Amino acid sequence: MKVLEKNGNIIIKDVTDFNIEQIFECGQCFHFEKLADMDYVTVAYGRALRVSQSGSEVVLHKTDMAEYNAIWKKYFDMDTDYTAIKNRLIECDDSIRDAVRKAYGIRILKQEFHEMLLSFIISQNKQIPHIKQIVKNISEKYGTKAGNIMGNDYYNFPDVLKIRDITEENYREIKTGFRAPYLYDAGRFLSEGLNEATFDGLSYEAAKDKLTAIKGVGDKVANCVLLFGLGYTNAFPVDVWVKRVMEQVYFKEDTSKDVIMEFAKQKFGEYGGYAQQYLFYYVRENAVNKGQK
DNA sequence: CTCCAGGTCGTTG
DNA sequence: CAACGACATGGA
Numbered sequence: 553m554k555v556l557e558k559n560g561n562i563i564i565k566d567v568t569d570f571n572i573e574q575i576f577e578c579g580q581c582f583h584f585e586k587l588a589d590m591d592y593v594t595v596a597y598g599r600a601l602r603v604s605q606s607g608s609e610v611v612l613h614k615t616d617m618a619e620y621n622a623i624w625k626k627y628f629d630m631d632t633d634y635t636a637i638k639n640r641l642i643e644c645d646d647s648i649r650d651a652v653r654k655a656y657g658i659r660i661l662k663q664e665f666h667e668m669l670l671s672f673i674i675s676q677n678k679q680i681p682h683i684k685q686i687v688k689n690i691s692e693k694y695g696t697k698a699g700n701i702m703g704n705d706y707y708n709f710p711d712v713l714k715i716r717d718i719t720e721e722n723y724r725e726i727k728t729g730f731r732a733p734y735l736y737d738a739g740r741f742l743s744e745g746l747n748e749a750t751f752d753g754l755s756y757e758a759a760k761d762k763l764t765a766i767k768g769v770g771d772k773v774a775n776c777v778l779l780f781g782l783g784y785t786n787a788f789p790v791d792v793w794v795k796r797v798m799e800q801v802y803f804k805e806d807t808s809k810d811v812i813m814e815f816a817k818q819k820f821g822e823y824g825g826y827a828q829q830y831l832f833y834y835v836r837e838n839a840v841n842k843g844q845k
Numbered sequence: 846c847t848c849c850a851g852g853t854c855g856t857t858g
Numbered sequence: 859c860a861a862c863g864a865c866a867t868g869g870a
Contacts, residue, residue: 642846659853663857676851677853678850679869682850727868728866730867732851767853768854776851788862792852794851836851
């Protein structure tokens with residue numbers, strides 16, 4: 553892999569284990585927009601970034617090496633050896649091997665903690681397109697402008713200072729429904745200092761307990777925040793899709809989320825988060841192809 | 846009209 | 859502890 557700056561863009565040549573369609577469509581991120589095939593805009597860390605890919609060449613539009621090193625390198629998890637992770641998972645069994653093969657280019661994005669917390673509270677009992685819409689609405693209403701790409705303005709998710717001023721009623725106005733009090737409660741935790749540093753040195757269990765203390769944050773949402781916003785790669789969120797694929801592949805019968813989580817812990821260990829993402833993308837793709845939605 | 850969505854909470858057995 | 863309905867909203 554080679555990273556170089558050219559004509560005001562960052563070009564990443566000879567990438568492996570990297571597919572932007574899989575990265576953005578695997579359910580980990582709600583703050584992006586598809587412009588065309590293999591051509592996306594994502595909003596994170598105060599910027600809007602257009603990313604396109606052609607084969608093993610990725611283009612990060614209108615950015616430079618300083619910003620790449622400061623933001624995008626970590627955001628796209630470029631320092632992690634996905635080939636090694638996949639080899640390790642493939643050893644587990646044939647089912648996970650098929651999922652890894654299908655979703656070969658997934659990377660776990662390192663997203664902002666406060667945005668993950670509120671976004672995944674919003675996500676409960678909602679479909680992904682609608683979650684994206686609400687994240688967009690809250691950003692347009694309360695966030696600052698992140699940039700203009702191809703004639704369209706993009707807005708940052710509100711920062712913690714701004715979140716402090718958002719009321720429960722404000723959350724209702726953007727159609728978050730029964731999640732409004734949950735979002736407000738989470739906002740208060742953030743305002744009172746809960747941030748990434750709070751989790752420094754905390755075990756997975758301790759970190760999860762801290763998150764589930766927030767009303768509206770259960771096991772699933774907490775695991776998503778741990779995985780996508782805090783770097784706990786052993787977190788294994790079990791949602792309806794993962795439950796479905798795990799039952800289909802391993803249990804052959806209705807199985808509780810607790811049993812599934814324990815099974816994943818034993819089987820995938822510290823790589824649980826990666827395994828979960830491969831499985832999630834895999835089962836959803838199969839469902840789409842079978843016309844099940 | 847009915848059913849369900851990357852769930853969680855509070856209440857019942 | 860397991861099971862179950864409620865919870866807002868929008869789309870199929």
